[in-house]
Amino acid sequence: MHAAVVSSFDTPPRYAEIETPIPVGEHEVLVTVIAAGLHPRVRSQADGSHYTSTDELPLVPGIDGVGRTADGRLVYFILPDTTIGAMAEQTVVDLRRSIVLEEGVDPVALAAAMNPAMSSWIALRQRIDFQRGQSVLVLGATGSAGQMAVQIAKHLGAGRVIAASRNAARLEALPALGADVTISLDGAEADVAERLASAAADVDVVLDYLWGTPTVSAMTSIVSNRTDPGRPLAWIEIGSVAGPDAVIPSAALRAARLQIVGSGQGSVSARDIRSELPALAKEISSGAYAVTVRAVPLADVEQAWNEAPSGDERIVITP
Template sequence: MYAAVVRSFDKAPQYDLFDTPQPSGKNEILVDVLAAGLHTRVRSQANGSHYTSSDQLPLIPGIDGVGRLPDGKCVYFVAPDTSLGTFAEKSVIDLRRSVPLPEGVDPVLIAAAMNPAMSAWVALQRRVDFQPGQKVLVLGATGNSGQMAVQIAKLLGASHVIGAGRDQQRLHALAALGADDLVSLAGDPEEVAERLGEAASEVDIVIDYLWGKPAELAMLPILTKRSDRSRALTWIQIGSVAGPTAAVPSVALRSANFQVIGSGQGSVSTAGYVAEFPDLIAAISAGKLTVNAESFPLSDVEKVWNAPTNHGKRVVFIP
């Protein structure tokens, strides 16, 4: 079969012939891959920097996709934890990590949306006791996952959603996606933190795709301006675009009802993720989430991989 193959962590995948994988477990089956998304997580998988990555090469990148079963039915699936991912003509899937798709749904749409949408969806459904009417700050809302998080928070019943990001054009576009307030993260970091404190002091949940200094500096301004510090504020750490570490002030944990948790592989079980797939797929299929997808043939993988990133689009490869 043809696949995108990584033979060196410092080079883009190359389109090449590769041995077709074979099912080995009782729940495994070989599917024809219809579409697979180039997510941020896939790039870190391919360059060996993700925290789940091993040094095993060669590898086929891709962590999820839409596939066609031998009986002709289509499924969304998450790839098994092996070096043989979804950027290939065929992929071995574990049926326990897959769910059937509705008739007529666009495979490209599902492949583009599921990964960036899943982070916020699972965080709100599995990591906290999110209640309709609560208020949410999305830190890093101008990225693909952040844009989804704004929409998902509203879809699940948030009464007020604040989107915070650096890209001014994409920040203003968040209003059409459901953001009630917008905060620019451009400028002096201390001033940015103060702006966040003024705008987000009454939120119940922070969905954080940035971490690093922006999170570190914003915690105390947000907490000290709360009208009632005993009202719970949960900070959900999902991404680390701005840095892998942030110093949490000890006074923040003592002087307010404040907790910092994470959401991702390990903090939520695979079964927990799979249980959320059907409802999220239904929302995407029904057009309740805006998805910006751009598809390319898998044979163009090296060219697309090295091209400047279009942050407004989610790239999907079609084998």
């Protein structure tokens, strides 16, 4: 069968022939893949930089997708850490990490949206005790996951959603998706800090896709400008597009009732992630959330990989 194959962490995957994998575990089945998203997580899997990387090569990238089982069921699946990923004509799926989809679901749209949507859905539902009416700041709101976060926070009952990002054009589009306020993170650090202090100082929850320096600036600004420092502030680290490390001032954790947690593979168990999939897939399939997607044939995977990643659209590989 054909697959996208990574032979070196320095070069993009190539379209190549490999042996069809064989299911071995009790719950494993062979699935014919229909669509697999090219998410940032998949790029970091393929270049060896993800925190779960074992450095084992060759590998087929792809962490989730939509496919069909031999008995005809349409499924959405998430793969464990494996060298046989979703960007192949067939892959091995543990049925305990999959859900059956209704016929008629758009497999490409679903494969595009599940990973970015899951990031905020699971963060709000599994990592904190999120209450209806609370206010949410999305830091890095213009990527695929950030745009979803704006919509999902509203859907889950946020009273006020504040969307912050450096991309002016895409920021302008966010009120139509549910953002009550937008904040530009572009410009001098002091100006950005001032904007965050005036619009987001009393926020209840931060969904953070940035990390790095922008997070340090935003956290410092918010923590030092809260009307009531005793009011709980839940800061959920989800992505790190602006840097893998952030130097958090110790005072930030003493001066306000700040709690920093992360949300992702490991901090949420596979079972808890699985438990959220049916409801999220239903929401996405109903067309509740805007998602821009471009389908690319598996044979063109190398070319798609070489394009600069963009929050404008999600590439989905279709074997």
